[in-house]
Amino acid sequence: MNVPIPGQAAPASPPIPHLTLATGAPIPVLGFGTYKIAPTDAYDAVSRALDAGYRHIDTAQMYGNEAEVGAALEASGIAREELFVTTKVDNSNHEPERAARSIAHSLERLRTDYVDLLLVHWPLPTLYGGNVALPWPALEESYAAGQARAIGLSNYERIHVEAVRAVARIAPHVLQVEAHPFFPNGALRRYAHELGMVFEAWSPLARGRVTTDPTLLKVAEELGVGPAQVALRWALDRGHVVFPKTLNPTRMASNIDVFSFALTCDQRKRIDALDSGESGRTGSHPATMDRL
Numbered sequence: 163m164n165v166p167i168p169g170q171a172a173p174a175s176p177p178i179p180h181l182t183l184a185t186g187a188p189i190p191v192l193g194f195g196t197y198k199i200a201p202t203d204a205y206d207a208v209s210r211a212l213d214a215g216y217r218h219i220d221t222a223q224m225y226g227n228e229a230e231v232g233a234a235l236e237a238s239g240i241a242r243e244e245l246f247v248t249t250k251v252d253n254s255n256h257e258p259e260r261a262a263r264s265i266a267h268s269l270e271r272l273r274t275d276y277v278d279l280l281l282v283h284w285p286l287p288t289l290y291g292g293n294v295a296l297p298w299p300a301l302e303e304s305y306a307a308g309q310a311r312a313i314g315l316s317n318y319e320r321i322h323v324e325a326v327r328a329v330a331r332i333a334p335h336v337l338q339v340e341a342h343p344f345f346p347n348g349a350l351r352r353y354a355h356e357l358g359m360v361f362e363a364w365s366p367l368a369r370g371r372v373t374t375d376p377t378l379l380k381v382a383e384e385l386g387v388g389p390a391q392v393a394l395r396w397a398l399d400r401g402h403v404v405f406p407k408t409l410n411p412t413r414m415a416s417n418i419d420v421f422s423f424a425l426t427c428d429q430r431k432r433i434d435a436l437d438s439g440e441s442g443r444t445g446s447h448p449a450t451m452d453r454l
């Protein structure tokens with residue numbers, strides 16, 4: 163949302179609920195994802211998302227769009243403390259010195275003194291001598307220096323989280339992994355919640371697949387909403403933090419409009435039954451992902 167013009171009402175945007183991180187800071191439960199948003203599209207996409215009421219933006223060094231995301235955040239005129247910005251240390255930057263340099267560069271590109279959340283993007287257990295905790299001290303230093311207000315892990319399986327926790331001075335605050343109706347990743351969610359980590363679900367729309375699923379379409383019809391809204395509401399009910407991605411302004415508006423309806427217990431159970439285990443996964447498996 164831009165700075166309100168005197169005499170004009172600010173656009174109505176629904177307040178987005180928050181969870182509380184182990185740091186005590188709030189994290190909006192719904193944000194805007196920027197994976198595969200090309201640099202040429204990212205400024206407009208993020209500007210539109212902010213206009214639509216999103217305040218939580220998820221990016222990554224790997225996405226190549228931090229500079230455009232940063233420019234849109236700055237141009238919005240929204241106070242920094244109203245925004246929640248996440249970035250992720252790239253696979254090529256796990257060596258401690260590279261990690262530290264890359265974090266400084268991310269902050270420059272994002273035009274900010276700090277990110278609200280800094281994640282290691284992938285554990286890469288087949289690289290870096292199998293040391294999935296290699297970049298963690300650099301994240302801890304960023305946290306101590308105030309460059310990151312919270313730190314966490316992305317795509318880490320339980321065994322990888324345990325390896326980090328075994329050497330950590332600061333336990334990770336967040337776990338971001340793939341999760342949606344076809345691959346709910348329930349055991350990992352329960353593990354994260356037991357540890358007091360916020361659980362973030364990437365690809366909450368299964369990269370669009372939720373919009374053609376007969377069960378989700380039926381529940382959507384029953385509620386008079388869209389299937390993407392149903393999938394997002396289901397995720398929020400499970401305690402997931404979500405950040406759907408779209409370049410389409412109408413979808414941007416509907417994806418954030420998920421707080422004015424509720425799923426019944428029966429509807430939730432029918433969606434739970436879509437769990438296809440490993441075959442429901444849309445992205446790389448963390449045990450074998452090795453792209454630098």
Ligand SMILES: NC(=O)c1ccc[n+]([C@@H]2O[C@H](COP(=O)([O-])OP(=O)(O)OC[C@H]3O[C@@H](n4cnc5c(N)ncnc54)[C@H](OP(=O)(O)O)[C@@H]3O)[C@@H](O)[C@H]2O)c1
Nearest residue numbers: 195196197364365366367368369370390406407408409413
């Ligand atoms: N940590 C990681 O390794 C990791 C991996 C993947 C994703 N993520 C994060 O999670 C975010 C979300 O995941 P994602 O981008 O992979 O996938 P997603 O949000 O599950 O799905 C995005 C796809 O759904 C379509 N879509 C969005 N809203 C829709 C609606 N209301 N109706 C119909 N189609 C709709 C979009 O197409 P249009 O653009 O054409 O609308 C796009 O093709 C990413 O952007 C990124 O920030 C993190």
